[in-house]
Amino acid sequence: MPLRPFGRGGARGLRAKEPIGGNHVKEARAGRGHSANFAGKALICSTLLAGLAITFAQAKADDVNWRQFEGASIVWAYDIHPYADAVAAQLPEFEKLTGIKVTPELYPDDAYWNKLTIQLSTKSPSWDVVGTGIQPAWDLAPGKLLEPLDGYLNDPKLTAASYDYKDFFPALRDALTWRVKEGQIEPGSGQVWAIPHGFENIQLFYRKDILDKFGLKVPTTPPEMSATCEKLKASDRAITPLGVRGVRFWSSIHTAAISIAKSYGVHDFLLKDGKLQTGLDSPESIAFHNDYVDMIRKCAAPSFANDNWYQVVDGINSGRIAMAIDSNMFGFWNDVAGKPASGKIAFAPPLRAPNSNNFESNIWVWSLAMNAASQKKGAAWLFIQWATSKQVELTGAISGKLVNSPRASTWTDKAWLEYAAKPEFNNFVDTFKAVQERAALAFTPRVGFAEAMNAWAVAMQKMVNGADVKATLADLASEIRSSM
Template sequence: MDRSFAVFVTGARRYANTLLLTSSLVATSAAFATSAPAETVNWRQFEGTSITWAYDIHPYADALAAELPEFEKLTGIKVTPELYPDDSYWNKMTIQLTTRSSAWDVFGTGIQPAWDLAPSDALEPLDKYLNDPKLTDAGYGYNDFFPSLRAALTWKMEDGQIATGERGQTWAIPHAFENIQLFYRKDLLEKYKIAVPTTPPEMAKACEELKAADPSITPLGVRGVRFWSSIHTAAISIARSYDVHDFVIKDGKLDTGLDSPESIAFHKDYVDMIKKCAAPSFANDNWYQVVDGISSGSTAMAIDSNMFGFWNDVAGKPASGKIAFAPPLHAPNATNFDSNIWIWALAMNAASEKKGAAWLFMQWATSKQVALKGALAGKLVNPPRTSTWQDDAWIKYASQPEFNNFVDSFKKTQDHAALAFTPRVGFGEAMNAWAVAMQKMVNGDDVETTLKALAEEIRAGL
C-alpha cells in the first residue's frame, strides 16, 4: 500500500501545478528561515542535538520529511525519521510510550490513541512550552489552529479518566486533519442519472440502481475491519445525526447509548445500506481499500476522510479529476448532518531526554509556513490552520478544475465538523467491540440483540 500512496502524491500533473503556485511560498519559507532567529526564540539553542521523530507512513509524513533539511539548517538539530506502516505503527507507538522508552522524542498520534496513553503519564504536557517566550516564537500563532482541533487536544486527568473543559492541558499540536465526507464519481452518477444520496436509505436505493446499470462497479467504499478505525469515519458521523451517543450519563452514572432506540434505528439503516452497497470484502476493508477503489475507478462512491478524494488527481488514473464532494449522510428525519474529525497531531514523549530540541521541531513542523508549504505540495491536506484556508495560493491550488468542489464542500462540512466521540480512556477497546458487532450485524445477526450484547460488554468495562 505504500507504493500506491507514493503514486498518489507524485503525479506529474500535480507536481507541475505545484511548481507554478509555490514561487511566493518559497520566498515566505526563506524569510522564515532567516528571520526566525531575530524573534524571541534562539533557534540554535540546541544545536548539535539529535532527535527521533516517529510517524505512520503517510503523505502527511512525506510532507514533513521533505522539509527536514530546512529545519536542520535553521536549528543545527538532526532529525531521524522512523516511519512505519499503519497496521504496525499503533502497536509500536503503544509499546514505545508505555514502556517509558526514550527512543522516540516526537511522534504522530490521533486523539483517541492519545487518550489511552494519558493515564500512564507517557505524554508531555505542552503548555509550558507554548507559554515560554524563549522556546516559542512570537509569530507561532497557536490560536490560528481551528478551534475544534485545539479543543479536542485539550483535557485534564481526573481519577484516571479524561476530563474536558476549562483548565485542561494541551497534549498535542495539530499537524493535519480530516473531516468525513461523501465523495463520488461525478461522471458515473451523471451518466446513470442518479442523484447524490443524502441519507442511508437514499444511498441503498442509489446502490441498487448502480448495480443494475453497471455490475462491475462497487457502489460504495466503506471501512469494515474489526478495529475502531472502521467506526470513526462513516459510521459515527452518520450515527450522530440519528442522535446516537457512544457514552451517556444515565441516573448520574456513565453508561453507553449504543443500545438506545436511536442506535437501533441507525444500525438497521446502516446495515441495510452496507449489504446493498459495499464490496463483498467489506469485513477486511480498511482505508487502503477505500482509497484504491475510488482512485482506480472500481468504486463509485465512498464515505471517508475527505482528503482521499482530493488525492485522486493522479495522471493516468481512471478517476483523475472526476471526484466531487458532498457532506456525509444523515438520518432521514434530521435537518442537518454531522462530520467526525480525525486529527493527526504531533506529541512529545514524556520520557524524551531532549525535550527542548523536540519542542523546537514540533513548533517548526506545525508552523504557518510549513503547513502552507505542505498543503501546496498536495500532501498536507487538510491543513489545520485557518490562515492556510485564507491564503490565496492555497485556495487557488485547491480550487483547480480537477478538484471539482473540494474547497466549497470543505467549508460547508467544516462548519459541522467536531469530535463525535466521548473523550475516554479505554476508548479503543469499546470501539473495537462496536466494530466487531457491526460485522456480525452485516453478516445477518439480529440488530437489536447484537446491540444489547455490545452494550452489556461495554458496561462491564466501565
C-alpha cells in the first residue's frame, strides 16, 4: 500500500501507513486527524527547539561516536500516538547528529499490533525499531523475535556514560526485564527486552463543565456511574455519558476493564493446586462483569463495539463525551492551551468495586525494542538510546506530548513541573501522584497474553449485546484453558 502523509502540519518524514483491511479505514482516518492535531505545531515550539540544541551539544560531548553508522537508513514502527509525535518532531536533530536516516511507519492501534506480530514472527528485517508494551513483548521474546539489549547497554562504544539507565523508574525497568524459561516468562532478573519510552496509569477523567452544569458528582463505582449516566441522559440526550474502548482487541481490556476488575478481586490468571489457571469465571469476575456490562449498556455510545482510544479522546475533547476511563495522559493532552477542552477536563481515580475501599490502576509501559531480524542493529540502538535519553524525554514532556516520562529526572525538573501545574491542567499532577501510589501491572506475566485477552474482549462484546454473563464467562474460561 502507498504511504500517505501524516496529516497536515506533521513532522518532517512522519507518515502513517494505510491500515490492514477495510475494517480499520474509518479508525485510521480518525487516528491521522487526531494525531495531526497534536503534531501540527511541534517544529515551531521555541522550547522544543531549545531542547534540541541542548541535546545536540550534549551528545557531541559524549564518549560515543554518534556517527559510527553514518549513512544507514532504519525504519521505526509505532502506534499512531502523541508519544510518536514527540519523537518525530525531534528527528531532524537525530539525523543531523548521527547521519542516520529514520523512516517512521505509524499505524492505528489494533492494526499496528497485528502488523507487529506479522512482521516479527515472519522474521522480516524491514522494521528495525518497534514500539511495544510489556504484554506484547511477553509473546514476542520466547521466539527470539526481539533483540536482548543488555549487550548494547553495557558496551561503552555504543552507550554514552550520560545515558544513565538507572534514571528510569525501577518498576518500569523491572517490568521489561525477565528470562524465558521453558517457553514461558519468568519475571525478575534476566535480560532487558525493551527500554521505557513513556508510561501511563488508568484514571477517570471528566468534563468538569458538563458535570457542574447538571450538578452531577464524580462517580466512584460502576453502579454510581450507571446512575450518573441515567441522570445525564435525562438532562441532555446529545451527550454520551461515558467513553470507553470496546473493540474486539486486548487494548479494550487493559485500560478500564482490568483496572476496575482488579478492585473486585478478579485475576486473569492465578495459581490453583500448583497450576496456573484463569480466574475469569470466578464469582468475583461474575460480579464485576454484571456491574460493568450494565454500566456499558447505560453509559457508552452505541458505537462502543467499534470505539478505540481515538474515539474516546476525540469525544472528550469535543464535549460529545462527558467522562472517560482510560490512560491518564489523554485528558492532559486535551487540556493543552488552545484546544476546545482546555481547562475543562479534571481527573479522578478509576472506579472501584462497591465493597472495596481502594481503587486499582493498571500500568502500561510504552517501550522501544529492536527487531531481532534487523540488519542494522548498531544504528537501531543509537536511535533507541537517543529517543529515550534524558533530554529527548524532557523536551517531549514540556512540549505537552510525552507526559508521564519514565525518567525520574523529568519529574524533578522545574520546567516540566511548572508546565504540568498550569491552571488548564486542573488537578493532573496531584491525581497522578495519588493514583500512581496504587498503580501496578494488573496482568500475570505469561506467553499467550494477546490470545487470551483478545478472547476476553470478544466475550465482553457478547455480554454487552445481551449474552448471559455467567455462561459467557464459563465459555471464555474454557477457551483459555484449552489453549494453556
